[in-house]
Amino acid sequence: MKVYVTGGTGFVGSNIAKLYGEFFGLDVVVGGRKPPERALPGSFSQIDLLDRDAARKGIVEQAPDLIVHSAIFNDLSGIYADRQLAWDSYVEATRAVADAANELDVPIVFVSTDWVFDGTQAGATESTPPNPVNYYGLLKVAGELVTLERAHKPIVARIAGVNGMHWARAEGPRTQDAGFGFFVAALVDALSAGKPFTVWESEAINVRATPSLASESAAMMLRLAQAGAYGTFHCVGGESVTRMELAKLAAEVFELDAGLLRSGPPEAGGVPPAPVPYDTSLDARATAAAIGYELPTVRQLLTTFRRQRETGEVQPV
Numbered sequence: 001m002k003v004y005v006t007g008g009t010g011f012v013g014s015n016i017a018k019l020y021g022e023f024f025g026l027d028v029v030v031g032g033r034k035p036p037e038r039a040l041p042g043s044f045s046q047i048d049l050l051d052r053d054a055a056r057k058g059i060v061e062q063a064p065d066l067i068v069h070s071a072i073f074n075d076l077s078g079i080y081a082d083r084q085l086a087w088d089s090y091v092e093a094t095r096a097v098a099d100a101a102n103e104l105d106v107p108i109v110f111v112s113t114d115w116v117f118d119g120t121q122a123g124a125t126e127s128t129p130p131n132p133v134n135y136y137g138l139l140k141v142a143g144e145l146v147t148l149e150r151a152h153k154p155i156v157a158r159i160a161g162v163n164g165m166h167w168a169r170a171e172g173p174r175t176q177d178a179g180f181g182f183f184v185a186a187l188v189d190a191l192s193a194g195k196p197f198t199v200w201e202s203e204a205i206n207v208r209a210t211p212s213l214a215s216e217s218a219a220m221m222l223r224l225a226q227a228g229a230y231g232t233f234h235c236v237g238g239e240s241v242t243r244m245e246l247a248k249l250a251a252e253v254f255e256l257d258a259g260l261l262r263s264g265p266p267e268a269g270g271v272p273p274a275p276v277p278y279d280t281s282l283d284a285r286a287t288a289a290a291i292g293y294e295l296p297t298v299r300q301l302l303t304t305f306r307r308q309r310e311t312g313e314v315q316p317v
Contacts, residue, residue, distance in 0.1 A: 165214075
C-alpha cells in the first residue's frame with residue numbers, strides 16, 4: 001500500500017509517515033515544501049499546495065492508494081494577518097488534494113481539529129454541528145466540507161490536544177500555547193532538567209480537551225481507510241482532561257517531580273488575537289465502534305509517548 005502524506009514534514013505528518021513506514025511497512029511519500037530536517041521513512045516529494053494544478057498533478061504522478069492531507073498553515077496570528085493566504089492554504093489546497101484523490105479513485109483523509117467547536121459544546125460527537133469561534137476553526141470547517149462534498153471517498157479525522165514526538169525536527173517549534181499541542185513534551189523537557197513548569201490557566205485559552213497522541217491518531221486514520229469507513233470521525237483518546245490534570249498525570253507517568261508544576265496565567269503574547277474555545281472535549285465512541293477499537297486512556301497515551309521518546313521507535317498503544 002502506498003500513502004501520500006501532505007504536510008509530511010510537520011508534527012502530525014511526521015508521525016503518520018514514521019508509523020506507516022516503520023511499523024506498518026507501507027510505501028510512504030512525504031509531501032512538503034522542503035525536505036525534513038531529520039530523515040523519515042519513504043521518499044520525499046516537493047509540493048506547493050498553493051499551486052492547485054501542480055499540486056494535483058504531483059500527487060497523481062505518485063499514484064498512491066491513500067492520501068492523508070495533514071498540511072496546515074500553522075500560525076494563528078498569521079492567518080489573521082493574511083486571510084487570503086490562509087484561505088488558499090487550507091481551503092483551496094484541500095480542493096486540489098480532493099481532486100487528486102478523485103482522479104486516482106482513492107480515499108482522502110482530511111486531518112481536522114476539535115477547534116471546529118466553540119468551547120461550550122462539551123462532549124461533542126462526530127455529528128454535533130460545528131460552531132467555530134475563530135478563523136482557524138472556520139478554515140478547518142471549510143476544509144471538512146470541501147472534503148465531504150467534493151471527494152468521492154472522504155474521511156474527516158478530527159484530532160485534539162495532540163502530543164507526541166516531532167520526528168522531522170530536532171526540536172519542537174514551541175513550548176506552550178493557547179492549545180494543547182507540544183504541551184507534554186515541553187513539560188517533560190522542563191521537569192527533566194529540574195526546572196519549574198507553569199501550566200497556563202485562563203478563560204481565554206483551551207483548558208479542557210480530549211488528548212490524542214499523534215501516532216495513535218495516525219493509526220486510527222489508517223484503520224478507517226482500510227475499513228472503507230467514510231464520513232466524519234474523532235481520532236482521539238477516550239478521556240477529557242484539563243491542562244493541569246494532564247500535567248500532573250504526565251509527571252507521574254514520566255516519573256518526574258510534580259512539585260515543580262506551577263499554575264499561572266499565559267505569558268505575554270500567549271493569548272492569540274482571536275477567541276479560543278475553552279472546552280473542546282470530544283466523544284469518540286462512534287468512531288471506535290466503526291473500526292472495532294478500544295479508545296485509550298490518557299495514561300495509555302502518555303505511556304506510549306514515553307516509550308517513543310526513550311526508544312525512538314513508534315508504535316500504536
